[in-house]
Amino acid sequence: MSSEKTTERQFPSSMRFLHWLMAALVLAMLCIGVSMVASLADYHTLVSIHRPLGTLILILVVIRFVNRLLSNVPPLPPDFPSRERLVAAASEVLLYTLLFVIPLVGWAMLSAAGYPIVLFGSVHLFHILPRNLMLYAFLRKTHTILAYLLFIAFVAHFSAVLFHTWVMRDGLFERMAPWRVRAR
Amino acid sequence: MEREVAKPSAGTTIVRMGAIGIIVLAVVGVFLSLGAWFSPHKLTPARFTDAFQEINGVHPGFRRNHGKGVDVTGFFDSNGQGARLSKAQVFTGGRFAVIGRFSLGSGQPYVADAPDTARGLGLLFRLPDGEEWRTAMVNLPVFVVTGPQGFYDLMMASRPDPATGKPDPGKMAAFFGSHPETVQAFNVIKSHPISSGFENSTFNSLNAFRFIDANGNSTPVRWSLVPLQPFAPVAAAGADQGDKNYLFDALIASIHQHPLQWRLLITVGQPGDPTDNATVPWPEGREQVDVGTLTLDQIESDDTGVAREINFDPLILPAGISPSDDPLLSARSAVYSQSFTRRAGEAKEPSAVTPSEVQK
Numbered sequence: 001m002s003s004e005k006t007t008e009r010q011f012p013s014s015m016r017f018l019h020w021l022m023a024a025l026v027l028a029m030l031c032i033g034v035s036m037v038a039s040l041a042d043y044h045t046l047v048s049i050h051r052p053l054g055t056l057i058l059i060l061v062v063i064r065f066v067n068r069l070l071s072n073v074p075p076l077p078p079d080f081p082s083r084e085r086l087v088a089a090a091s092e093v094l095l096y097t098l099l100f101v102i103p104l105v106g107w108a109m110l111s112a113a114g115y116p117i118v119l120f121g122s123v124h125l126f127h128i129l130p131r132n133l134m135l136y137a138f139l140r141k142t143h144t145i146l147a148y149l150l151f152i153a154f155v156a157h158f159s160a161v162l163f164h165t166w167v168m169r170d171g172l173f174e175r176m177a178p179w180r181v182r183a184r
Numbered sequence: 185m186e187r188e189v190a191k192p193s194a195g196t197t198i199v200r201m202g203a204i205g206i207i208v209l210a211v212v213g214v215f216l217s218l219g220a221w222f223s224p225h226k227l228t229p230a231r232f233t234d235a236f237q238e239i240n241g242v243h244p245g246f247r248r249n250h251g252k253g254v255d256v257t258g259f260f261d262s263n264g265q266g267a268r269l270s271k272a273q274v275f276t277g278g279r280f281a282v283i284g285r286f287s288l289g290s291g292q293p294y295v296a297d298a299p300d301t302a303r304g305l306g307l308l309f310r311l312p313d314g315e316e317w318r319t320a321m322v323n324l325p326v327f328v329v330t331g332p333q334g335f336y337d338l339m340m341a342s343r344p345d346p347a348t349g350k351p352d353p354g355k356m357a358a359f360f361g362s363h364p365e366t367v368q369a370f371n372v373i374k375s376h377p378i379s380s381g382f383e384n385s386t387f388n389s390l391n392a393f394r395f396i397d398a399n400g401n402s403t404p405v406r407w408s409l410v411p412l413q414p415f416a417p418v419a420a421a422g423a424d425q426g427d428k429n430y431l432f433d434a435l436i437a438s439i440h441q442h443p444l445q446w447r448l449l450i451t452v453g454q455p456g457d458p459t460d461n462a463t464v465p466w467p468e469g470r471e472q473v474d475v476g477t478l479t480l481d482q483i484e485s486d487d488t489g490v491a492r493e494i495n496f497d498p499l500i501l502p503a504g505i506s507p508s509d510d511p512l513l514s515a516r517s518a519v520y521s522q523s524f525t526r527r528a529g530e531a532k533e534p535s536a537v538t539p540s541e542v543q544k
Contacts, residue, residue: 031218038220038228040332041511043518044499113528114493115500116316122503124314133493137529151215159208166200169192 009174010181012071018064020178022057026099029053030151037144051110052119058103065096077170091157098150105146109139227336229518233526235336239343240291245532248523250304250320251293254432254537255489256284258443258480260309266450266475269403270395272504273311275475281310284480285491286382286435289322294536297431299378299418305387305409306496307478318500320516321387321409325376327462328369332515338366369463380416382435383444391498391516392459392508395450404453404508406466409446409478413438432537436483443481447474459508485539487532495524 010016029050036046076085110117111127113136118124129135164172174181192200220226236248243251260282266275274280288295289302303323308316329335341359342351360367379385387409395403427433438444452471458464486492499507499517507513 031215034215034219037230038218038226040227040229040232040515040518042514043229043521044507044514047517113495113524115495116314118500122313122315126314131493133528137525140525140528155208155212158211159204162204162207163201166204167192167197 008072009074009171011074011176013180014067015064015071016176016178018060018067019176022060022064022099025053025057025060026150027154029057030147030154033147034151048118051106051117054103054106055119055125057099058107061096061099061103065100068096074175076175077164077172079170091153091160094153095150095157098146098153102143102146102150105139105143109136109143112136112139227333229522232332232336232515232519233522235339236291236523239339243293243533244530245527246293247287247527248519249291250287250289250306251291252295252432252536253285253287253304253486253491254435254542255484255486255491256286256439256480257482257484257490258282258284258478260448260476260478262476263474265473266395267398269397269405269450269452269473270504271398272317272395272502273315274309274317274502275504282478282480283308283310283491283494285486285489285494285496286432288431293533294428296428299431303382303385303387303431305382305385306491306494308491308494308496311502315502316500317502317505318494318496318498319389319407320496320498320520321389321407323379323385323387324373324390325388326369326372326465327390327512328366328373329363329512330365330461330463331511332519334363334366335512335515338363365461365463372465377415378418379411380419380434381431381438383438384411384413384415386410387446389498390462391510391513392453392457392462393501394459394506394508396504396506402506404457404459406451406453408449408451410449412445412447412477429537429541433541436537436542439480439483443479445480446478448476448478449473450475460510462510462512483542485537485542486535488539492532495520497521497524 011019032046032050032053036043036050039046076088080088107117107125108129110125111129112132114127114131116124117127161173164170216222220228233248240248240251247253260274260280262275262277262280264275264277266272267277269275285304285306287304287306288297289304295301304320305322306318306320308318310316329338338359341355344350345352389407392404392406395405397403450473451466452473453459453466454470457466457470484490497517497520499513501507
């Protein structure tokens with residue numbers, strides 16, 4: 001965090017844009033994922049959205065990670081306890097990791113199953129693993145467990161932001177607010 | 185600038201904490217309800233697959249339905265005639281490698297061959313650039329139910345009574361009473377003579393699909409594989425001579441003699457032909473387009489063959505073939521996938537038709 005010299009309170013607009021875009025996509029993806037495995041009637045339609053959307057999220061998270069490395073990050077509110085700083089940093093690492101690993105496991109698992117990974121029409125992804133059914137079964141389970149973990153991490157993130165905004169009222173949310181907040 | 189925000193009073197804090205709690209619970213509740221966590225009676229792919237296991241037992245490594253089978257390979261010679269209906273590469277002409285699997289429609293992988301058990305043929309056509317067309321066909325002219333709930337209910341009604349080893353006639357009568365479409369479908373099935381073996385069976389897509397041509401026009405279709413091997417009526421009772429695999433053994437002997445061939449016929453639907461009801465045949469006289477010839481010339485046990493590792497999901501389709509509005513299609517895709525995932529993680533037990541049996 002090399003932002004001593006700046007008074008900017010918000011993440012740069014590129015980071016905020018990617019955050020909210022991915023928030024919408026990832027929430028939709030979690031809902032599609034949990035619905036499709038429980039649905040007979042909508043299974044095919046939902047899977048047909050799940051594959052290209054997962055691919056898009058994988059691309060976006062790579063762009064977002066690079067952008068994060070290149071961007072100035074605004075400081076946390078001044079009276080933020082150091083233990084919470086640690087939790088905030090760790091949860092950011094966890095979320096980035098899950099957003100990257102879950103689609104990658106999805107891609108690997110479909111490869112190990114030997115499925116053609118159709119995105120749309122005749123456009124499909126190449127395989128990143130040779131066919132191996134045992135490996136597929138393991139990755140398939142891993143995909144579900146990590147997705148539930150991501151949902152739990154999302155709920156924790158969401159709860160923490162609500163807590164800071166409504167109870168602590170420390171202006172934490174404004175750092176990532178989709179609208180412009182003036183520097184002070 | 186210093187913006188001093190008044191810290192809320194203790195009472196306000198409790199109310200706000202409560203509101204956060206309610207919002208978070210609602211979010212979690214919606215998420216889990218999408219996953220059918222709170223609807224234990226909803227028919228999900230997992231529960232459907234559980235039903236197969238409940239009735240047939242769990243046979244590690246085997247498909248939960250069509251568990252008994254043999255693997256075949258060969259090729260499809262496309263004659264180009266299908267290109268006017270579908271832009272799929274498989275219809276443009278040329279030869280495409282095919283992997284297949286003949287099977288019996290039972291959840292028990294060691295079931296004895298019987299003439300009236302449904303015969304399945306799963307096929308995977310390898311197309312250029314990694315595209316695939318997979319199809320799972322049966323030797324029945326129509327399917328016996330219109331949707332997954334009907335299939336589940338029929339499976340439950342026809343489940344053998346542990347006391348008699350036969351389905352409970354009362355439950356079957358009740359099912360037929362509430363499913364006239366199934367009674368009709370069985371009448372259609374009975375009017376089609378059963379052939380003597382796999383090698384001279386006609387296999388049908390059952391479900392309707394849509395072919396999309398190069399201009400984006402969509403045509404409802406069904407397809408059939410019609411054998412070049414001459415029809416012979418089903419053998420009289422006792423022809424199996426105690427061989428539990430007599431249908432498979434006949435197939436093995438026949439493929440060792442000469443490659444087996446089928447013509448792929450596309451039946452072109454007319455406006456008004458039902459695409460969402462697999463129990464109803466389309467009217468006689470619909471145009472049929474011969475799009476090429478399937479040749480199967482190699483056979484292997486399910487223990488060693490490559491088809492063992494393939495899920496013949498009927499919705500793995502190339503560009504140019506799309507699902508119809510038949511509700512069975514998505515349900516089949518979902519349940520096949522569930523069955524595949526379960527068996528993928530299990531060490532497979534030896535198949536009924538062994539590698540040495542296939543050498544003969």
